[in-house]
Amino acid sequence: MSGDESGAISDEVARLFRQRMEMGGDEVFLDRMTREEVLSILSHSVRSSVAGRNQAVLESALSDNVSEPVKGVAAMQRATREISEQGSGGPPLPVELPDDYERLREVALGCSKCPLSEGRTQVVFSDGSRTADLMVVGEAPGANEDATGVPFVGVAGQFLDLLLATIGRNRKDSVYIANVLKCRPPGNRDPDPGEIAECSPFLLKQIDFVKPSAILAVGSFSARLLTGLEGVALGKLRGQVHKYHGVPLVVTYHPAALLRNRRWIRSFWEDLQLLRSIIDVD
Numbered sequence: 001m002s003g004d005e006s007g008a009i010s011d012e013v014a015r016l017f018r019q020r021m022e023m024g025g026d027e028v029f030l031d032r033m034t035r036e037e038v039l040s041i042l043s044h045s046v047r048s049s050v051a052g053r054n055q056a057v058l059e060s061a062l063s064d065n066v067s068e069p070v071k072g073v074a075a076m077q078r079a080t081r082e083i084s085e086q087g088s089g090g091p092p093l094p095v096e097l098p099d100d101y102e103r104l105r106e107v108a109l110g111c112s113k114c115p116l117s118e119g120r121t122q123v124v125f126s127d128g129s130r131t132a133d134l135m136v137v138g139e140a141p142g143a144n145e146d147a148t149g150v151p152f153v154g155v156a157g158q159f160l161d162l163l164l165a166t167i168g169r170n171r172k173d174s175v176y177i178a179n180v181l182k183c184r185p186p187g188n189r190d191p192d193p194g195e196i197a198e199c200s201p202f203l204l205k206q207i208d209f210v211k212p213s214a215i216l217a218v219g220s221f222s223a224r225l226l227t228g229l230e231g232v233a234l235g236k237l238r239g240q241v242h243k244y245h246g247v248p249l250v251v252t253y254h255p256a257a258l259l260r261n262r263r264w265i266r267s268f269w270e271d272l273q274l275l276r277s278i279i280d281v282d
Helices: 003-024 035-043 055-062 073-079 101-109 143-148 155-165 193-210 220-227 255-260 264-281
Strands: 134-138 175-179 214-218 242-244 247-252
Touching: 101 193, 134 155, 134 193, 134 220, 155 255, 155 264, 175 193, 193 220, 214 220, 214 264, 220 242, 220 247, 247 264, 255 264
Parallel strands: 134 175, 134 214, 214 247
Antiparallel strands: 242 247
């Protein structure tokens, strides 16, 4: 997707919500629009680049949800002023890994530190641009990612791409994506503490190489790792700006969770607006 296309979609979405806010105060209603009209606004600029494959994903995610009020805009605006003062969260930067990006990738591709290496098809190192201003950090690869070696390529990944397009970001030139774990846990189970301890240094080194202007952590495991706030519920971590070694960090729900609980889509969108306000200021 070109910069002009991603800019067009974000401008139209922003215009829609701004108009509704001016008409209705803190709540924004979409009940005067059909589902097809909303889908058109969200997807027309990206449809050609993904050959229409994401349309069904977005329809599924938004079905039965378009007529509900989009609340929390005022809360999102307040959150932009609530910067966390907890300092640099997360674990210390690793020192034992290579100081060359390509060498780091080679080491990761051949890693056998934990038992996950025995069952993997491919190591899932990263996707996107190394010069991106936004880094998205997920949790662990799934079956599609294990088969392709690319993070977020399943249905949840397609939905993530559409949501990022609403703030003018795409994998080609403005987003870098990586996971806490580089190998798929059996049956897509949650990462265990030992696996995170062995694998997360690769992620931390990736952040150090990319030097993003902001980080979006999706899911509980990436959020807790990068904030350093173990045991805190994801809902308590989102809605504010944390810091990871000086880099602004926003926490939100995993795209796969949005497909299971559609009411969280609104919260995710609010977190994206918070993230966008950080990147725009930068």
